[in-house]
Amino acid sequence: MEHAGPPLPPDRAKAIDAVAHAAGSGDWRSAASYVEGAGRDWDERWSRLELLVHLADKDDAWLRDWRAAEPKDCVAATVHAQLLLQGAWSVRGTGYAHTVSPDLMSRFRALLRETMDAAEKAATLDADDPGPWVVMITAARGLRFEHDRFQRVWLELFKRAPHHYMGHRQALEYWCAKWAGSHKLMMDFAERAVHRAPAGSPLAGIYLHALDELASRPRDATLPSTPAAKEMLESIAHSFDQVIDDYERLPRLRHLLAHYLVEAQCYDTALEQFRRLGPWCGAEPWTRHRSPARAFDLTRGIAARRSRQVVEADTSGNGPNG
Numbered sequence: 001m002e003h004a005g006p007p008l009p010p011d012r013a014k015a016i017d018a019v020a021h022a023a024g025s026g027d028w029r030s031a032a033s034y035v036e037g038a039g040r041d042w043d044e045r046w047s048r049l050e051l052l053v054h055l056a057d058k059d060d061a062w063l064r065d066w067r068a069a070e071p072k073d074c075v076a077a078t079v080h081a082q083l084l085l086q087g088a089w090s091v092r093g094t095g096y097a098h099t100v101s102p103d104l105m106s107r108f109r110a111l112l113r114e115t116m117d118a119a120e121k122a123a124t125l126d127a128d129d130p131g132p133w134v135v136m137i138t139a140a141r142g143l144r145f146e147h148d149r150f151q152r153v154w155l156e157l158f159k160r161a162p163h164h165y166m167g168h169r170q171a172l173e174y175w176c177a178k179w180a181g182s183h184k185l186m187m188d189f190a191e192r193a194v195h196r197a198p199a200g201s202p203l204a205g206i207y208l209h210a211l212d213e214l215a216s217r218p219r220d221a222t223l224p225s226t227p228a229a230k231e232m233l234e235s236i237a238h239s240f241d242q243v244i245d246d247y248e249r250l251p252r253l254r255h256l257l258a259h260y261l262v263e264a265q266c267y268d269t270a271l272e273q274f275r276r277l278g279p280w281c282g283a284e285p286w287t288r289h290r291s292p293a294r295a296f297d298l299t300r301g302i303a304a305r306r307s308r309q310v311v312e313a314d315t316s317g318n319g320p321n322g
Contacts, residue, residue, distance in 0.1 A: 002292075004283035005251025012246070016051060023055045028066035028076075031055070035075045042130055042161040043201070047248060049075065049131060053082045077122035078131040084115040085135055088142065096178065108142065115139045123156075133157035134167045141174040150174060165249065168193050168206045176213050183221050186210050194232060197239050204239040205253035207232060211260050212284075223263060230264045233257065237269045255283040262299050270303040 007013065015034065022030035031052050038045040056063040056079055063083075066076045088111035092100055100108070116139045123132035136153050145153070157167045168189075175181035175189045190210035197203035214221040223229075236257055243250050254273050261270035281296035289295035 002282040003280055004255060005277070005280045008248070009246050019051065020055055023052075023062045024059070026062050026065065028062045028069070031062065032066065032070075032073065032075065040128075043163075043165050046131060046134065046164070046166050049079060049082070052079045053086065056083055057086065072125050074122055074126035074129050074132070077118065077125055078129070078135060081115055081118035081122050081132060081135045084111060084118055085138055088112045088115055088139075092142070112139045112142045116143070128160060130157050130161035130164055130167060133160065134164065134170060137167060137174070138170045141170065141179055144180060145174075147180065150180065163196065163198055163201050163203050165202055165206070168203060169209060172206055172209055172213075176210075177217070177220075178213075183214060183217075186213060187224070191232065194235060194239070199239075199242045200244065202240070202243050202247060202249050202253060204236040205249070205256070207236060208253060208256040208260060212256065223260075225264065230266055233261050233264055233266055234269055237261070237273065251277065251280060252283045255281075256285065258303070259285045259299060262303050265306075267303045267306040268308050271300075271307045274300045274303055 008016070019030050019034045035045060035048045035052065038048050052063075052075075060083065063076065063079060066073065067080060070076060088108050091104055091111060092108040093104075097105070116136060119132040119135040119139065122135075123129070133153065133156050137150075137157060140150050140153050154171055157164065157171075161167060172186060172189055172193075173179060176186045177183050181189075187210055190207040193206040194204045211223060214223055224232075240250065240254065240257065254277055258270050258273035258277065261267070261273060281292050286292035286296040286299075
């Protein structure tokens with residue numbers, strides 16, 4: 001199947017459609033209510049804010065009206081800052097720095113400074129909201145903040161939302177070797193995220209993104225293969241068992257987890273991830289292949305053939321020929 005997981009629950013899909021329709025009609029109040037409905041669940045709040053950014057990227061007339069009507073609204077200001085951030089990155093592109101022309105790099109950094117200013121102003125509108133600090137974390141990476149300066153921004157986010165998934169995701173990028181850190185700094189950060197992930201949080205999944213970064217740099221990095229590394233993956237699987245099934249990031253994280261469990265020869269736990277995923281295969285790492293379905297089926301087949309659960313079932317004497 002071309003999607004990462006099953007469709008959104010009907011009530012969630014209906015709410016999203018309603019917000020999108022309202023924004024398209026120029027109604028910003030529905031967007032504001034939608035985000036406020038998440039309360040202080042900061043991961044959910046950020047997810048809803050991302051929807052508003054997506055809608056405003058297509059047409060921001062409703063957002064401009066919102067900001068004019070409610071100039072002290074932190075959510076509206078954060079959506080604006082995140083839009084600036086996305087605009088900066090679209091100028092730069094996704095390639096390595098040496099592939100970006102000096103003119104584009106100069107414009108990129110100017111837009112990031114504008115983003116940082118907008119996010120700092122948003123942060124003054126709600127002292128508790130970590131949203132503006134997530135924007136700042138990302139902008140700080142592009143601006144190549146020194147470690148000490150970045151840490152000060154990170155600590156402001158951390159004290160507001162110590163388990164913020166997207167905040168950790170963006171900080172992980174800062175600590176990777178291609179930005180301002182190293183493989184060790186990145187992996188240390190990812191391991192801390194696994195250890196501090198509370199029940200019900202997807203935070204442990206940050207480690208899987210770190211493994212992805214290592215896998216993308218095969219010339220100077222190898223995937224950890226120690227018993228401790230395998231235990232880390234098993235711990236992530238256990239952590240995911242405590243996340244609600246309809247959490248929207250969970251299927252994509254399970255795909256990565258299943259892949260890396262097979263790489264680590266943890267076949268039993270990998271097979272359980274595939275069972276939970278069902279037929280859905282429209283996610284990384286499978287989508288990096290010409291045929292995602294074939295790549296998915298091949299890895300799932302390896303997990304099934306080598307799983308101790310299957311071997312024990314075949315030799316227990318309870319089969320059709322037992």
